Amino acid sequence: MRAPTLSTTENKESDITVHELQPSLFILDAAQAEAIRTAAQTITADANTQPDDFNLQAAAASFNVPVEVREAILNFSNVGSDTGILVVRGLIVDEDLVDTPLDNKGGVGAKTTFAKQQAVLAQLLGTMIAYQAEGNGHLIQDMVPNPKLATTQQSQGSKVELEAHTEQCFSAYKPDYVILGALRGDPEALTYAFSGRKISKLFTPEEVAKLRQPLWATTIDESFQPYIPDPEAVRGPFAILSGPEDDPYVLVDQDLMHGITAEAQRLLEKVVEVYIANRDAHNLQAGDLLMLDNLRAMHGRSMYAPRFDGKDRFIARGFVVRDRRRLWPQMLPDRRTVAAVYS
Secondary structure, three states: OOOOOOOEEEEOOOOEEEEOOOOOEEEOOHHHHHHHHHHHOOOOOOOOOOHHHHHHHHHHHHHHOOHHHHHHHHHHHHHOOOOOEEEEEOOOOOOOOOOOOOOOOOOOHHHOHHHHHHHHHHOOOOEEEEEOOOHHHOOOEEEOOOHHHOOOOOOOOOOOOEEEEOOOOOOOOOOOEEEEEEEEOOOOOEEEEEEHHHHHHHOOHHHHHHHOOOOEEEOOOOOOHHHOOOOOOOEEEEOOEEOOOOOOEEOOEOOOEEEOOHHHHHHHHHHHHHHHHHOEEEEOOOOEEEEEEOOOEEEEEOOOOOOOOOOOOEEEEEEEEOOHHHHHHHEOOOOOEEOHHHO
16 A cells, blocks of 8 residues: 655745644555564564663664654654544564463563564654553553453453543653554454544633643552552642643543542533543554554543453553653663652
């Protein structure tokens, strides 16, 4: 398939070329997919035991990504998309892929060539990091249906909808991007996204102005609580929208966040209602890599019915930041993992 060409517009007053929003889907042709796999196969380090070497090798391999793919991802990083996501479709999945595990402890997905491919593409957004309290501290985590956690608000849930949220909304050290690589999909499982741009369009100017005020507080996710000195702390208040008026950042957590006034609580509930009515949905298929801009969009996931037969949905998840240096004081000695006590 012919790769999409980036559209640009000329600003006559300043004579600056401005890229338009990146389309949310980029479909690889066979040659592009093979080139990415070939680049990824140069990585020899283990993602979860040698995370720094793994990232450095992935960064070197990213120079061999086909130019059309590089342009699309860099444009998404620069100006974003209307949905807040970019899906790269058509990566090559390992033929000898093991059965989908029943929990995320083993770090199975990180050992695949597919995971190396998503790491190579992730370098075009920034650099990958791990979080001590997320997915056993793995750089690339297995996001799979766990029968013991089916009804929880966790990435291993399945029988309940994963509610709208910004990843780690409670933390100053949250990732800039969340990347979801599909080793196996499920036809019922939809990944939802809803961008700050759409919130601005669907709310009145008065409501948008209110959303930009610090009127919401949040508690701490349960997976982080064991590490935090005050696990019952309430953080904030925060604004739901911030940043440029035409490209706002969004901070939401349907489960953890609450308004500090009755009016603010009603407005938060309306944000959730509008999200449910207008969210973009994507069904991750094997070979898809979904890149979510965690600053520009909130996200969630539908419920689905796993069979626990070894062929269930199998997602390799990673986190990306633009600048790792700002997190060095919060890092473990490996310089790749954010210590949970700081989250």
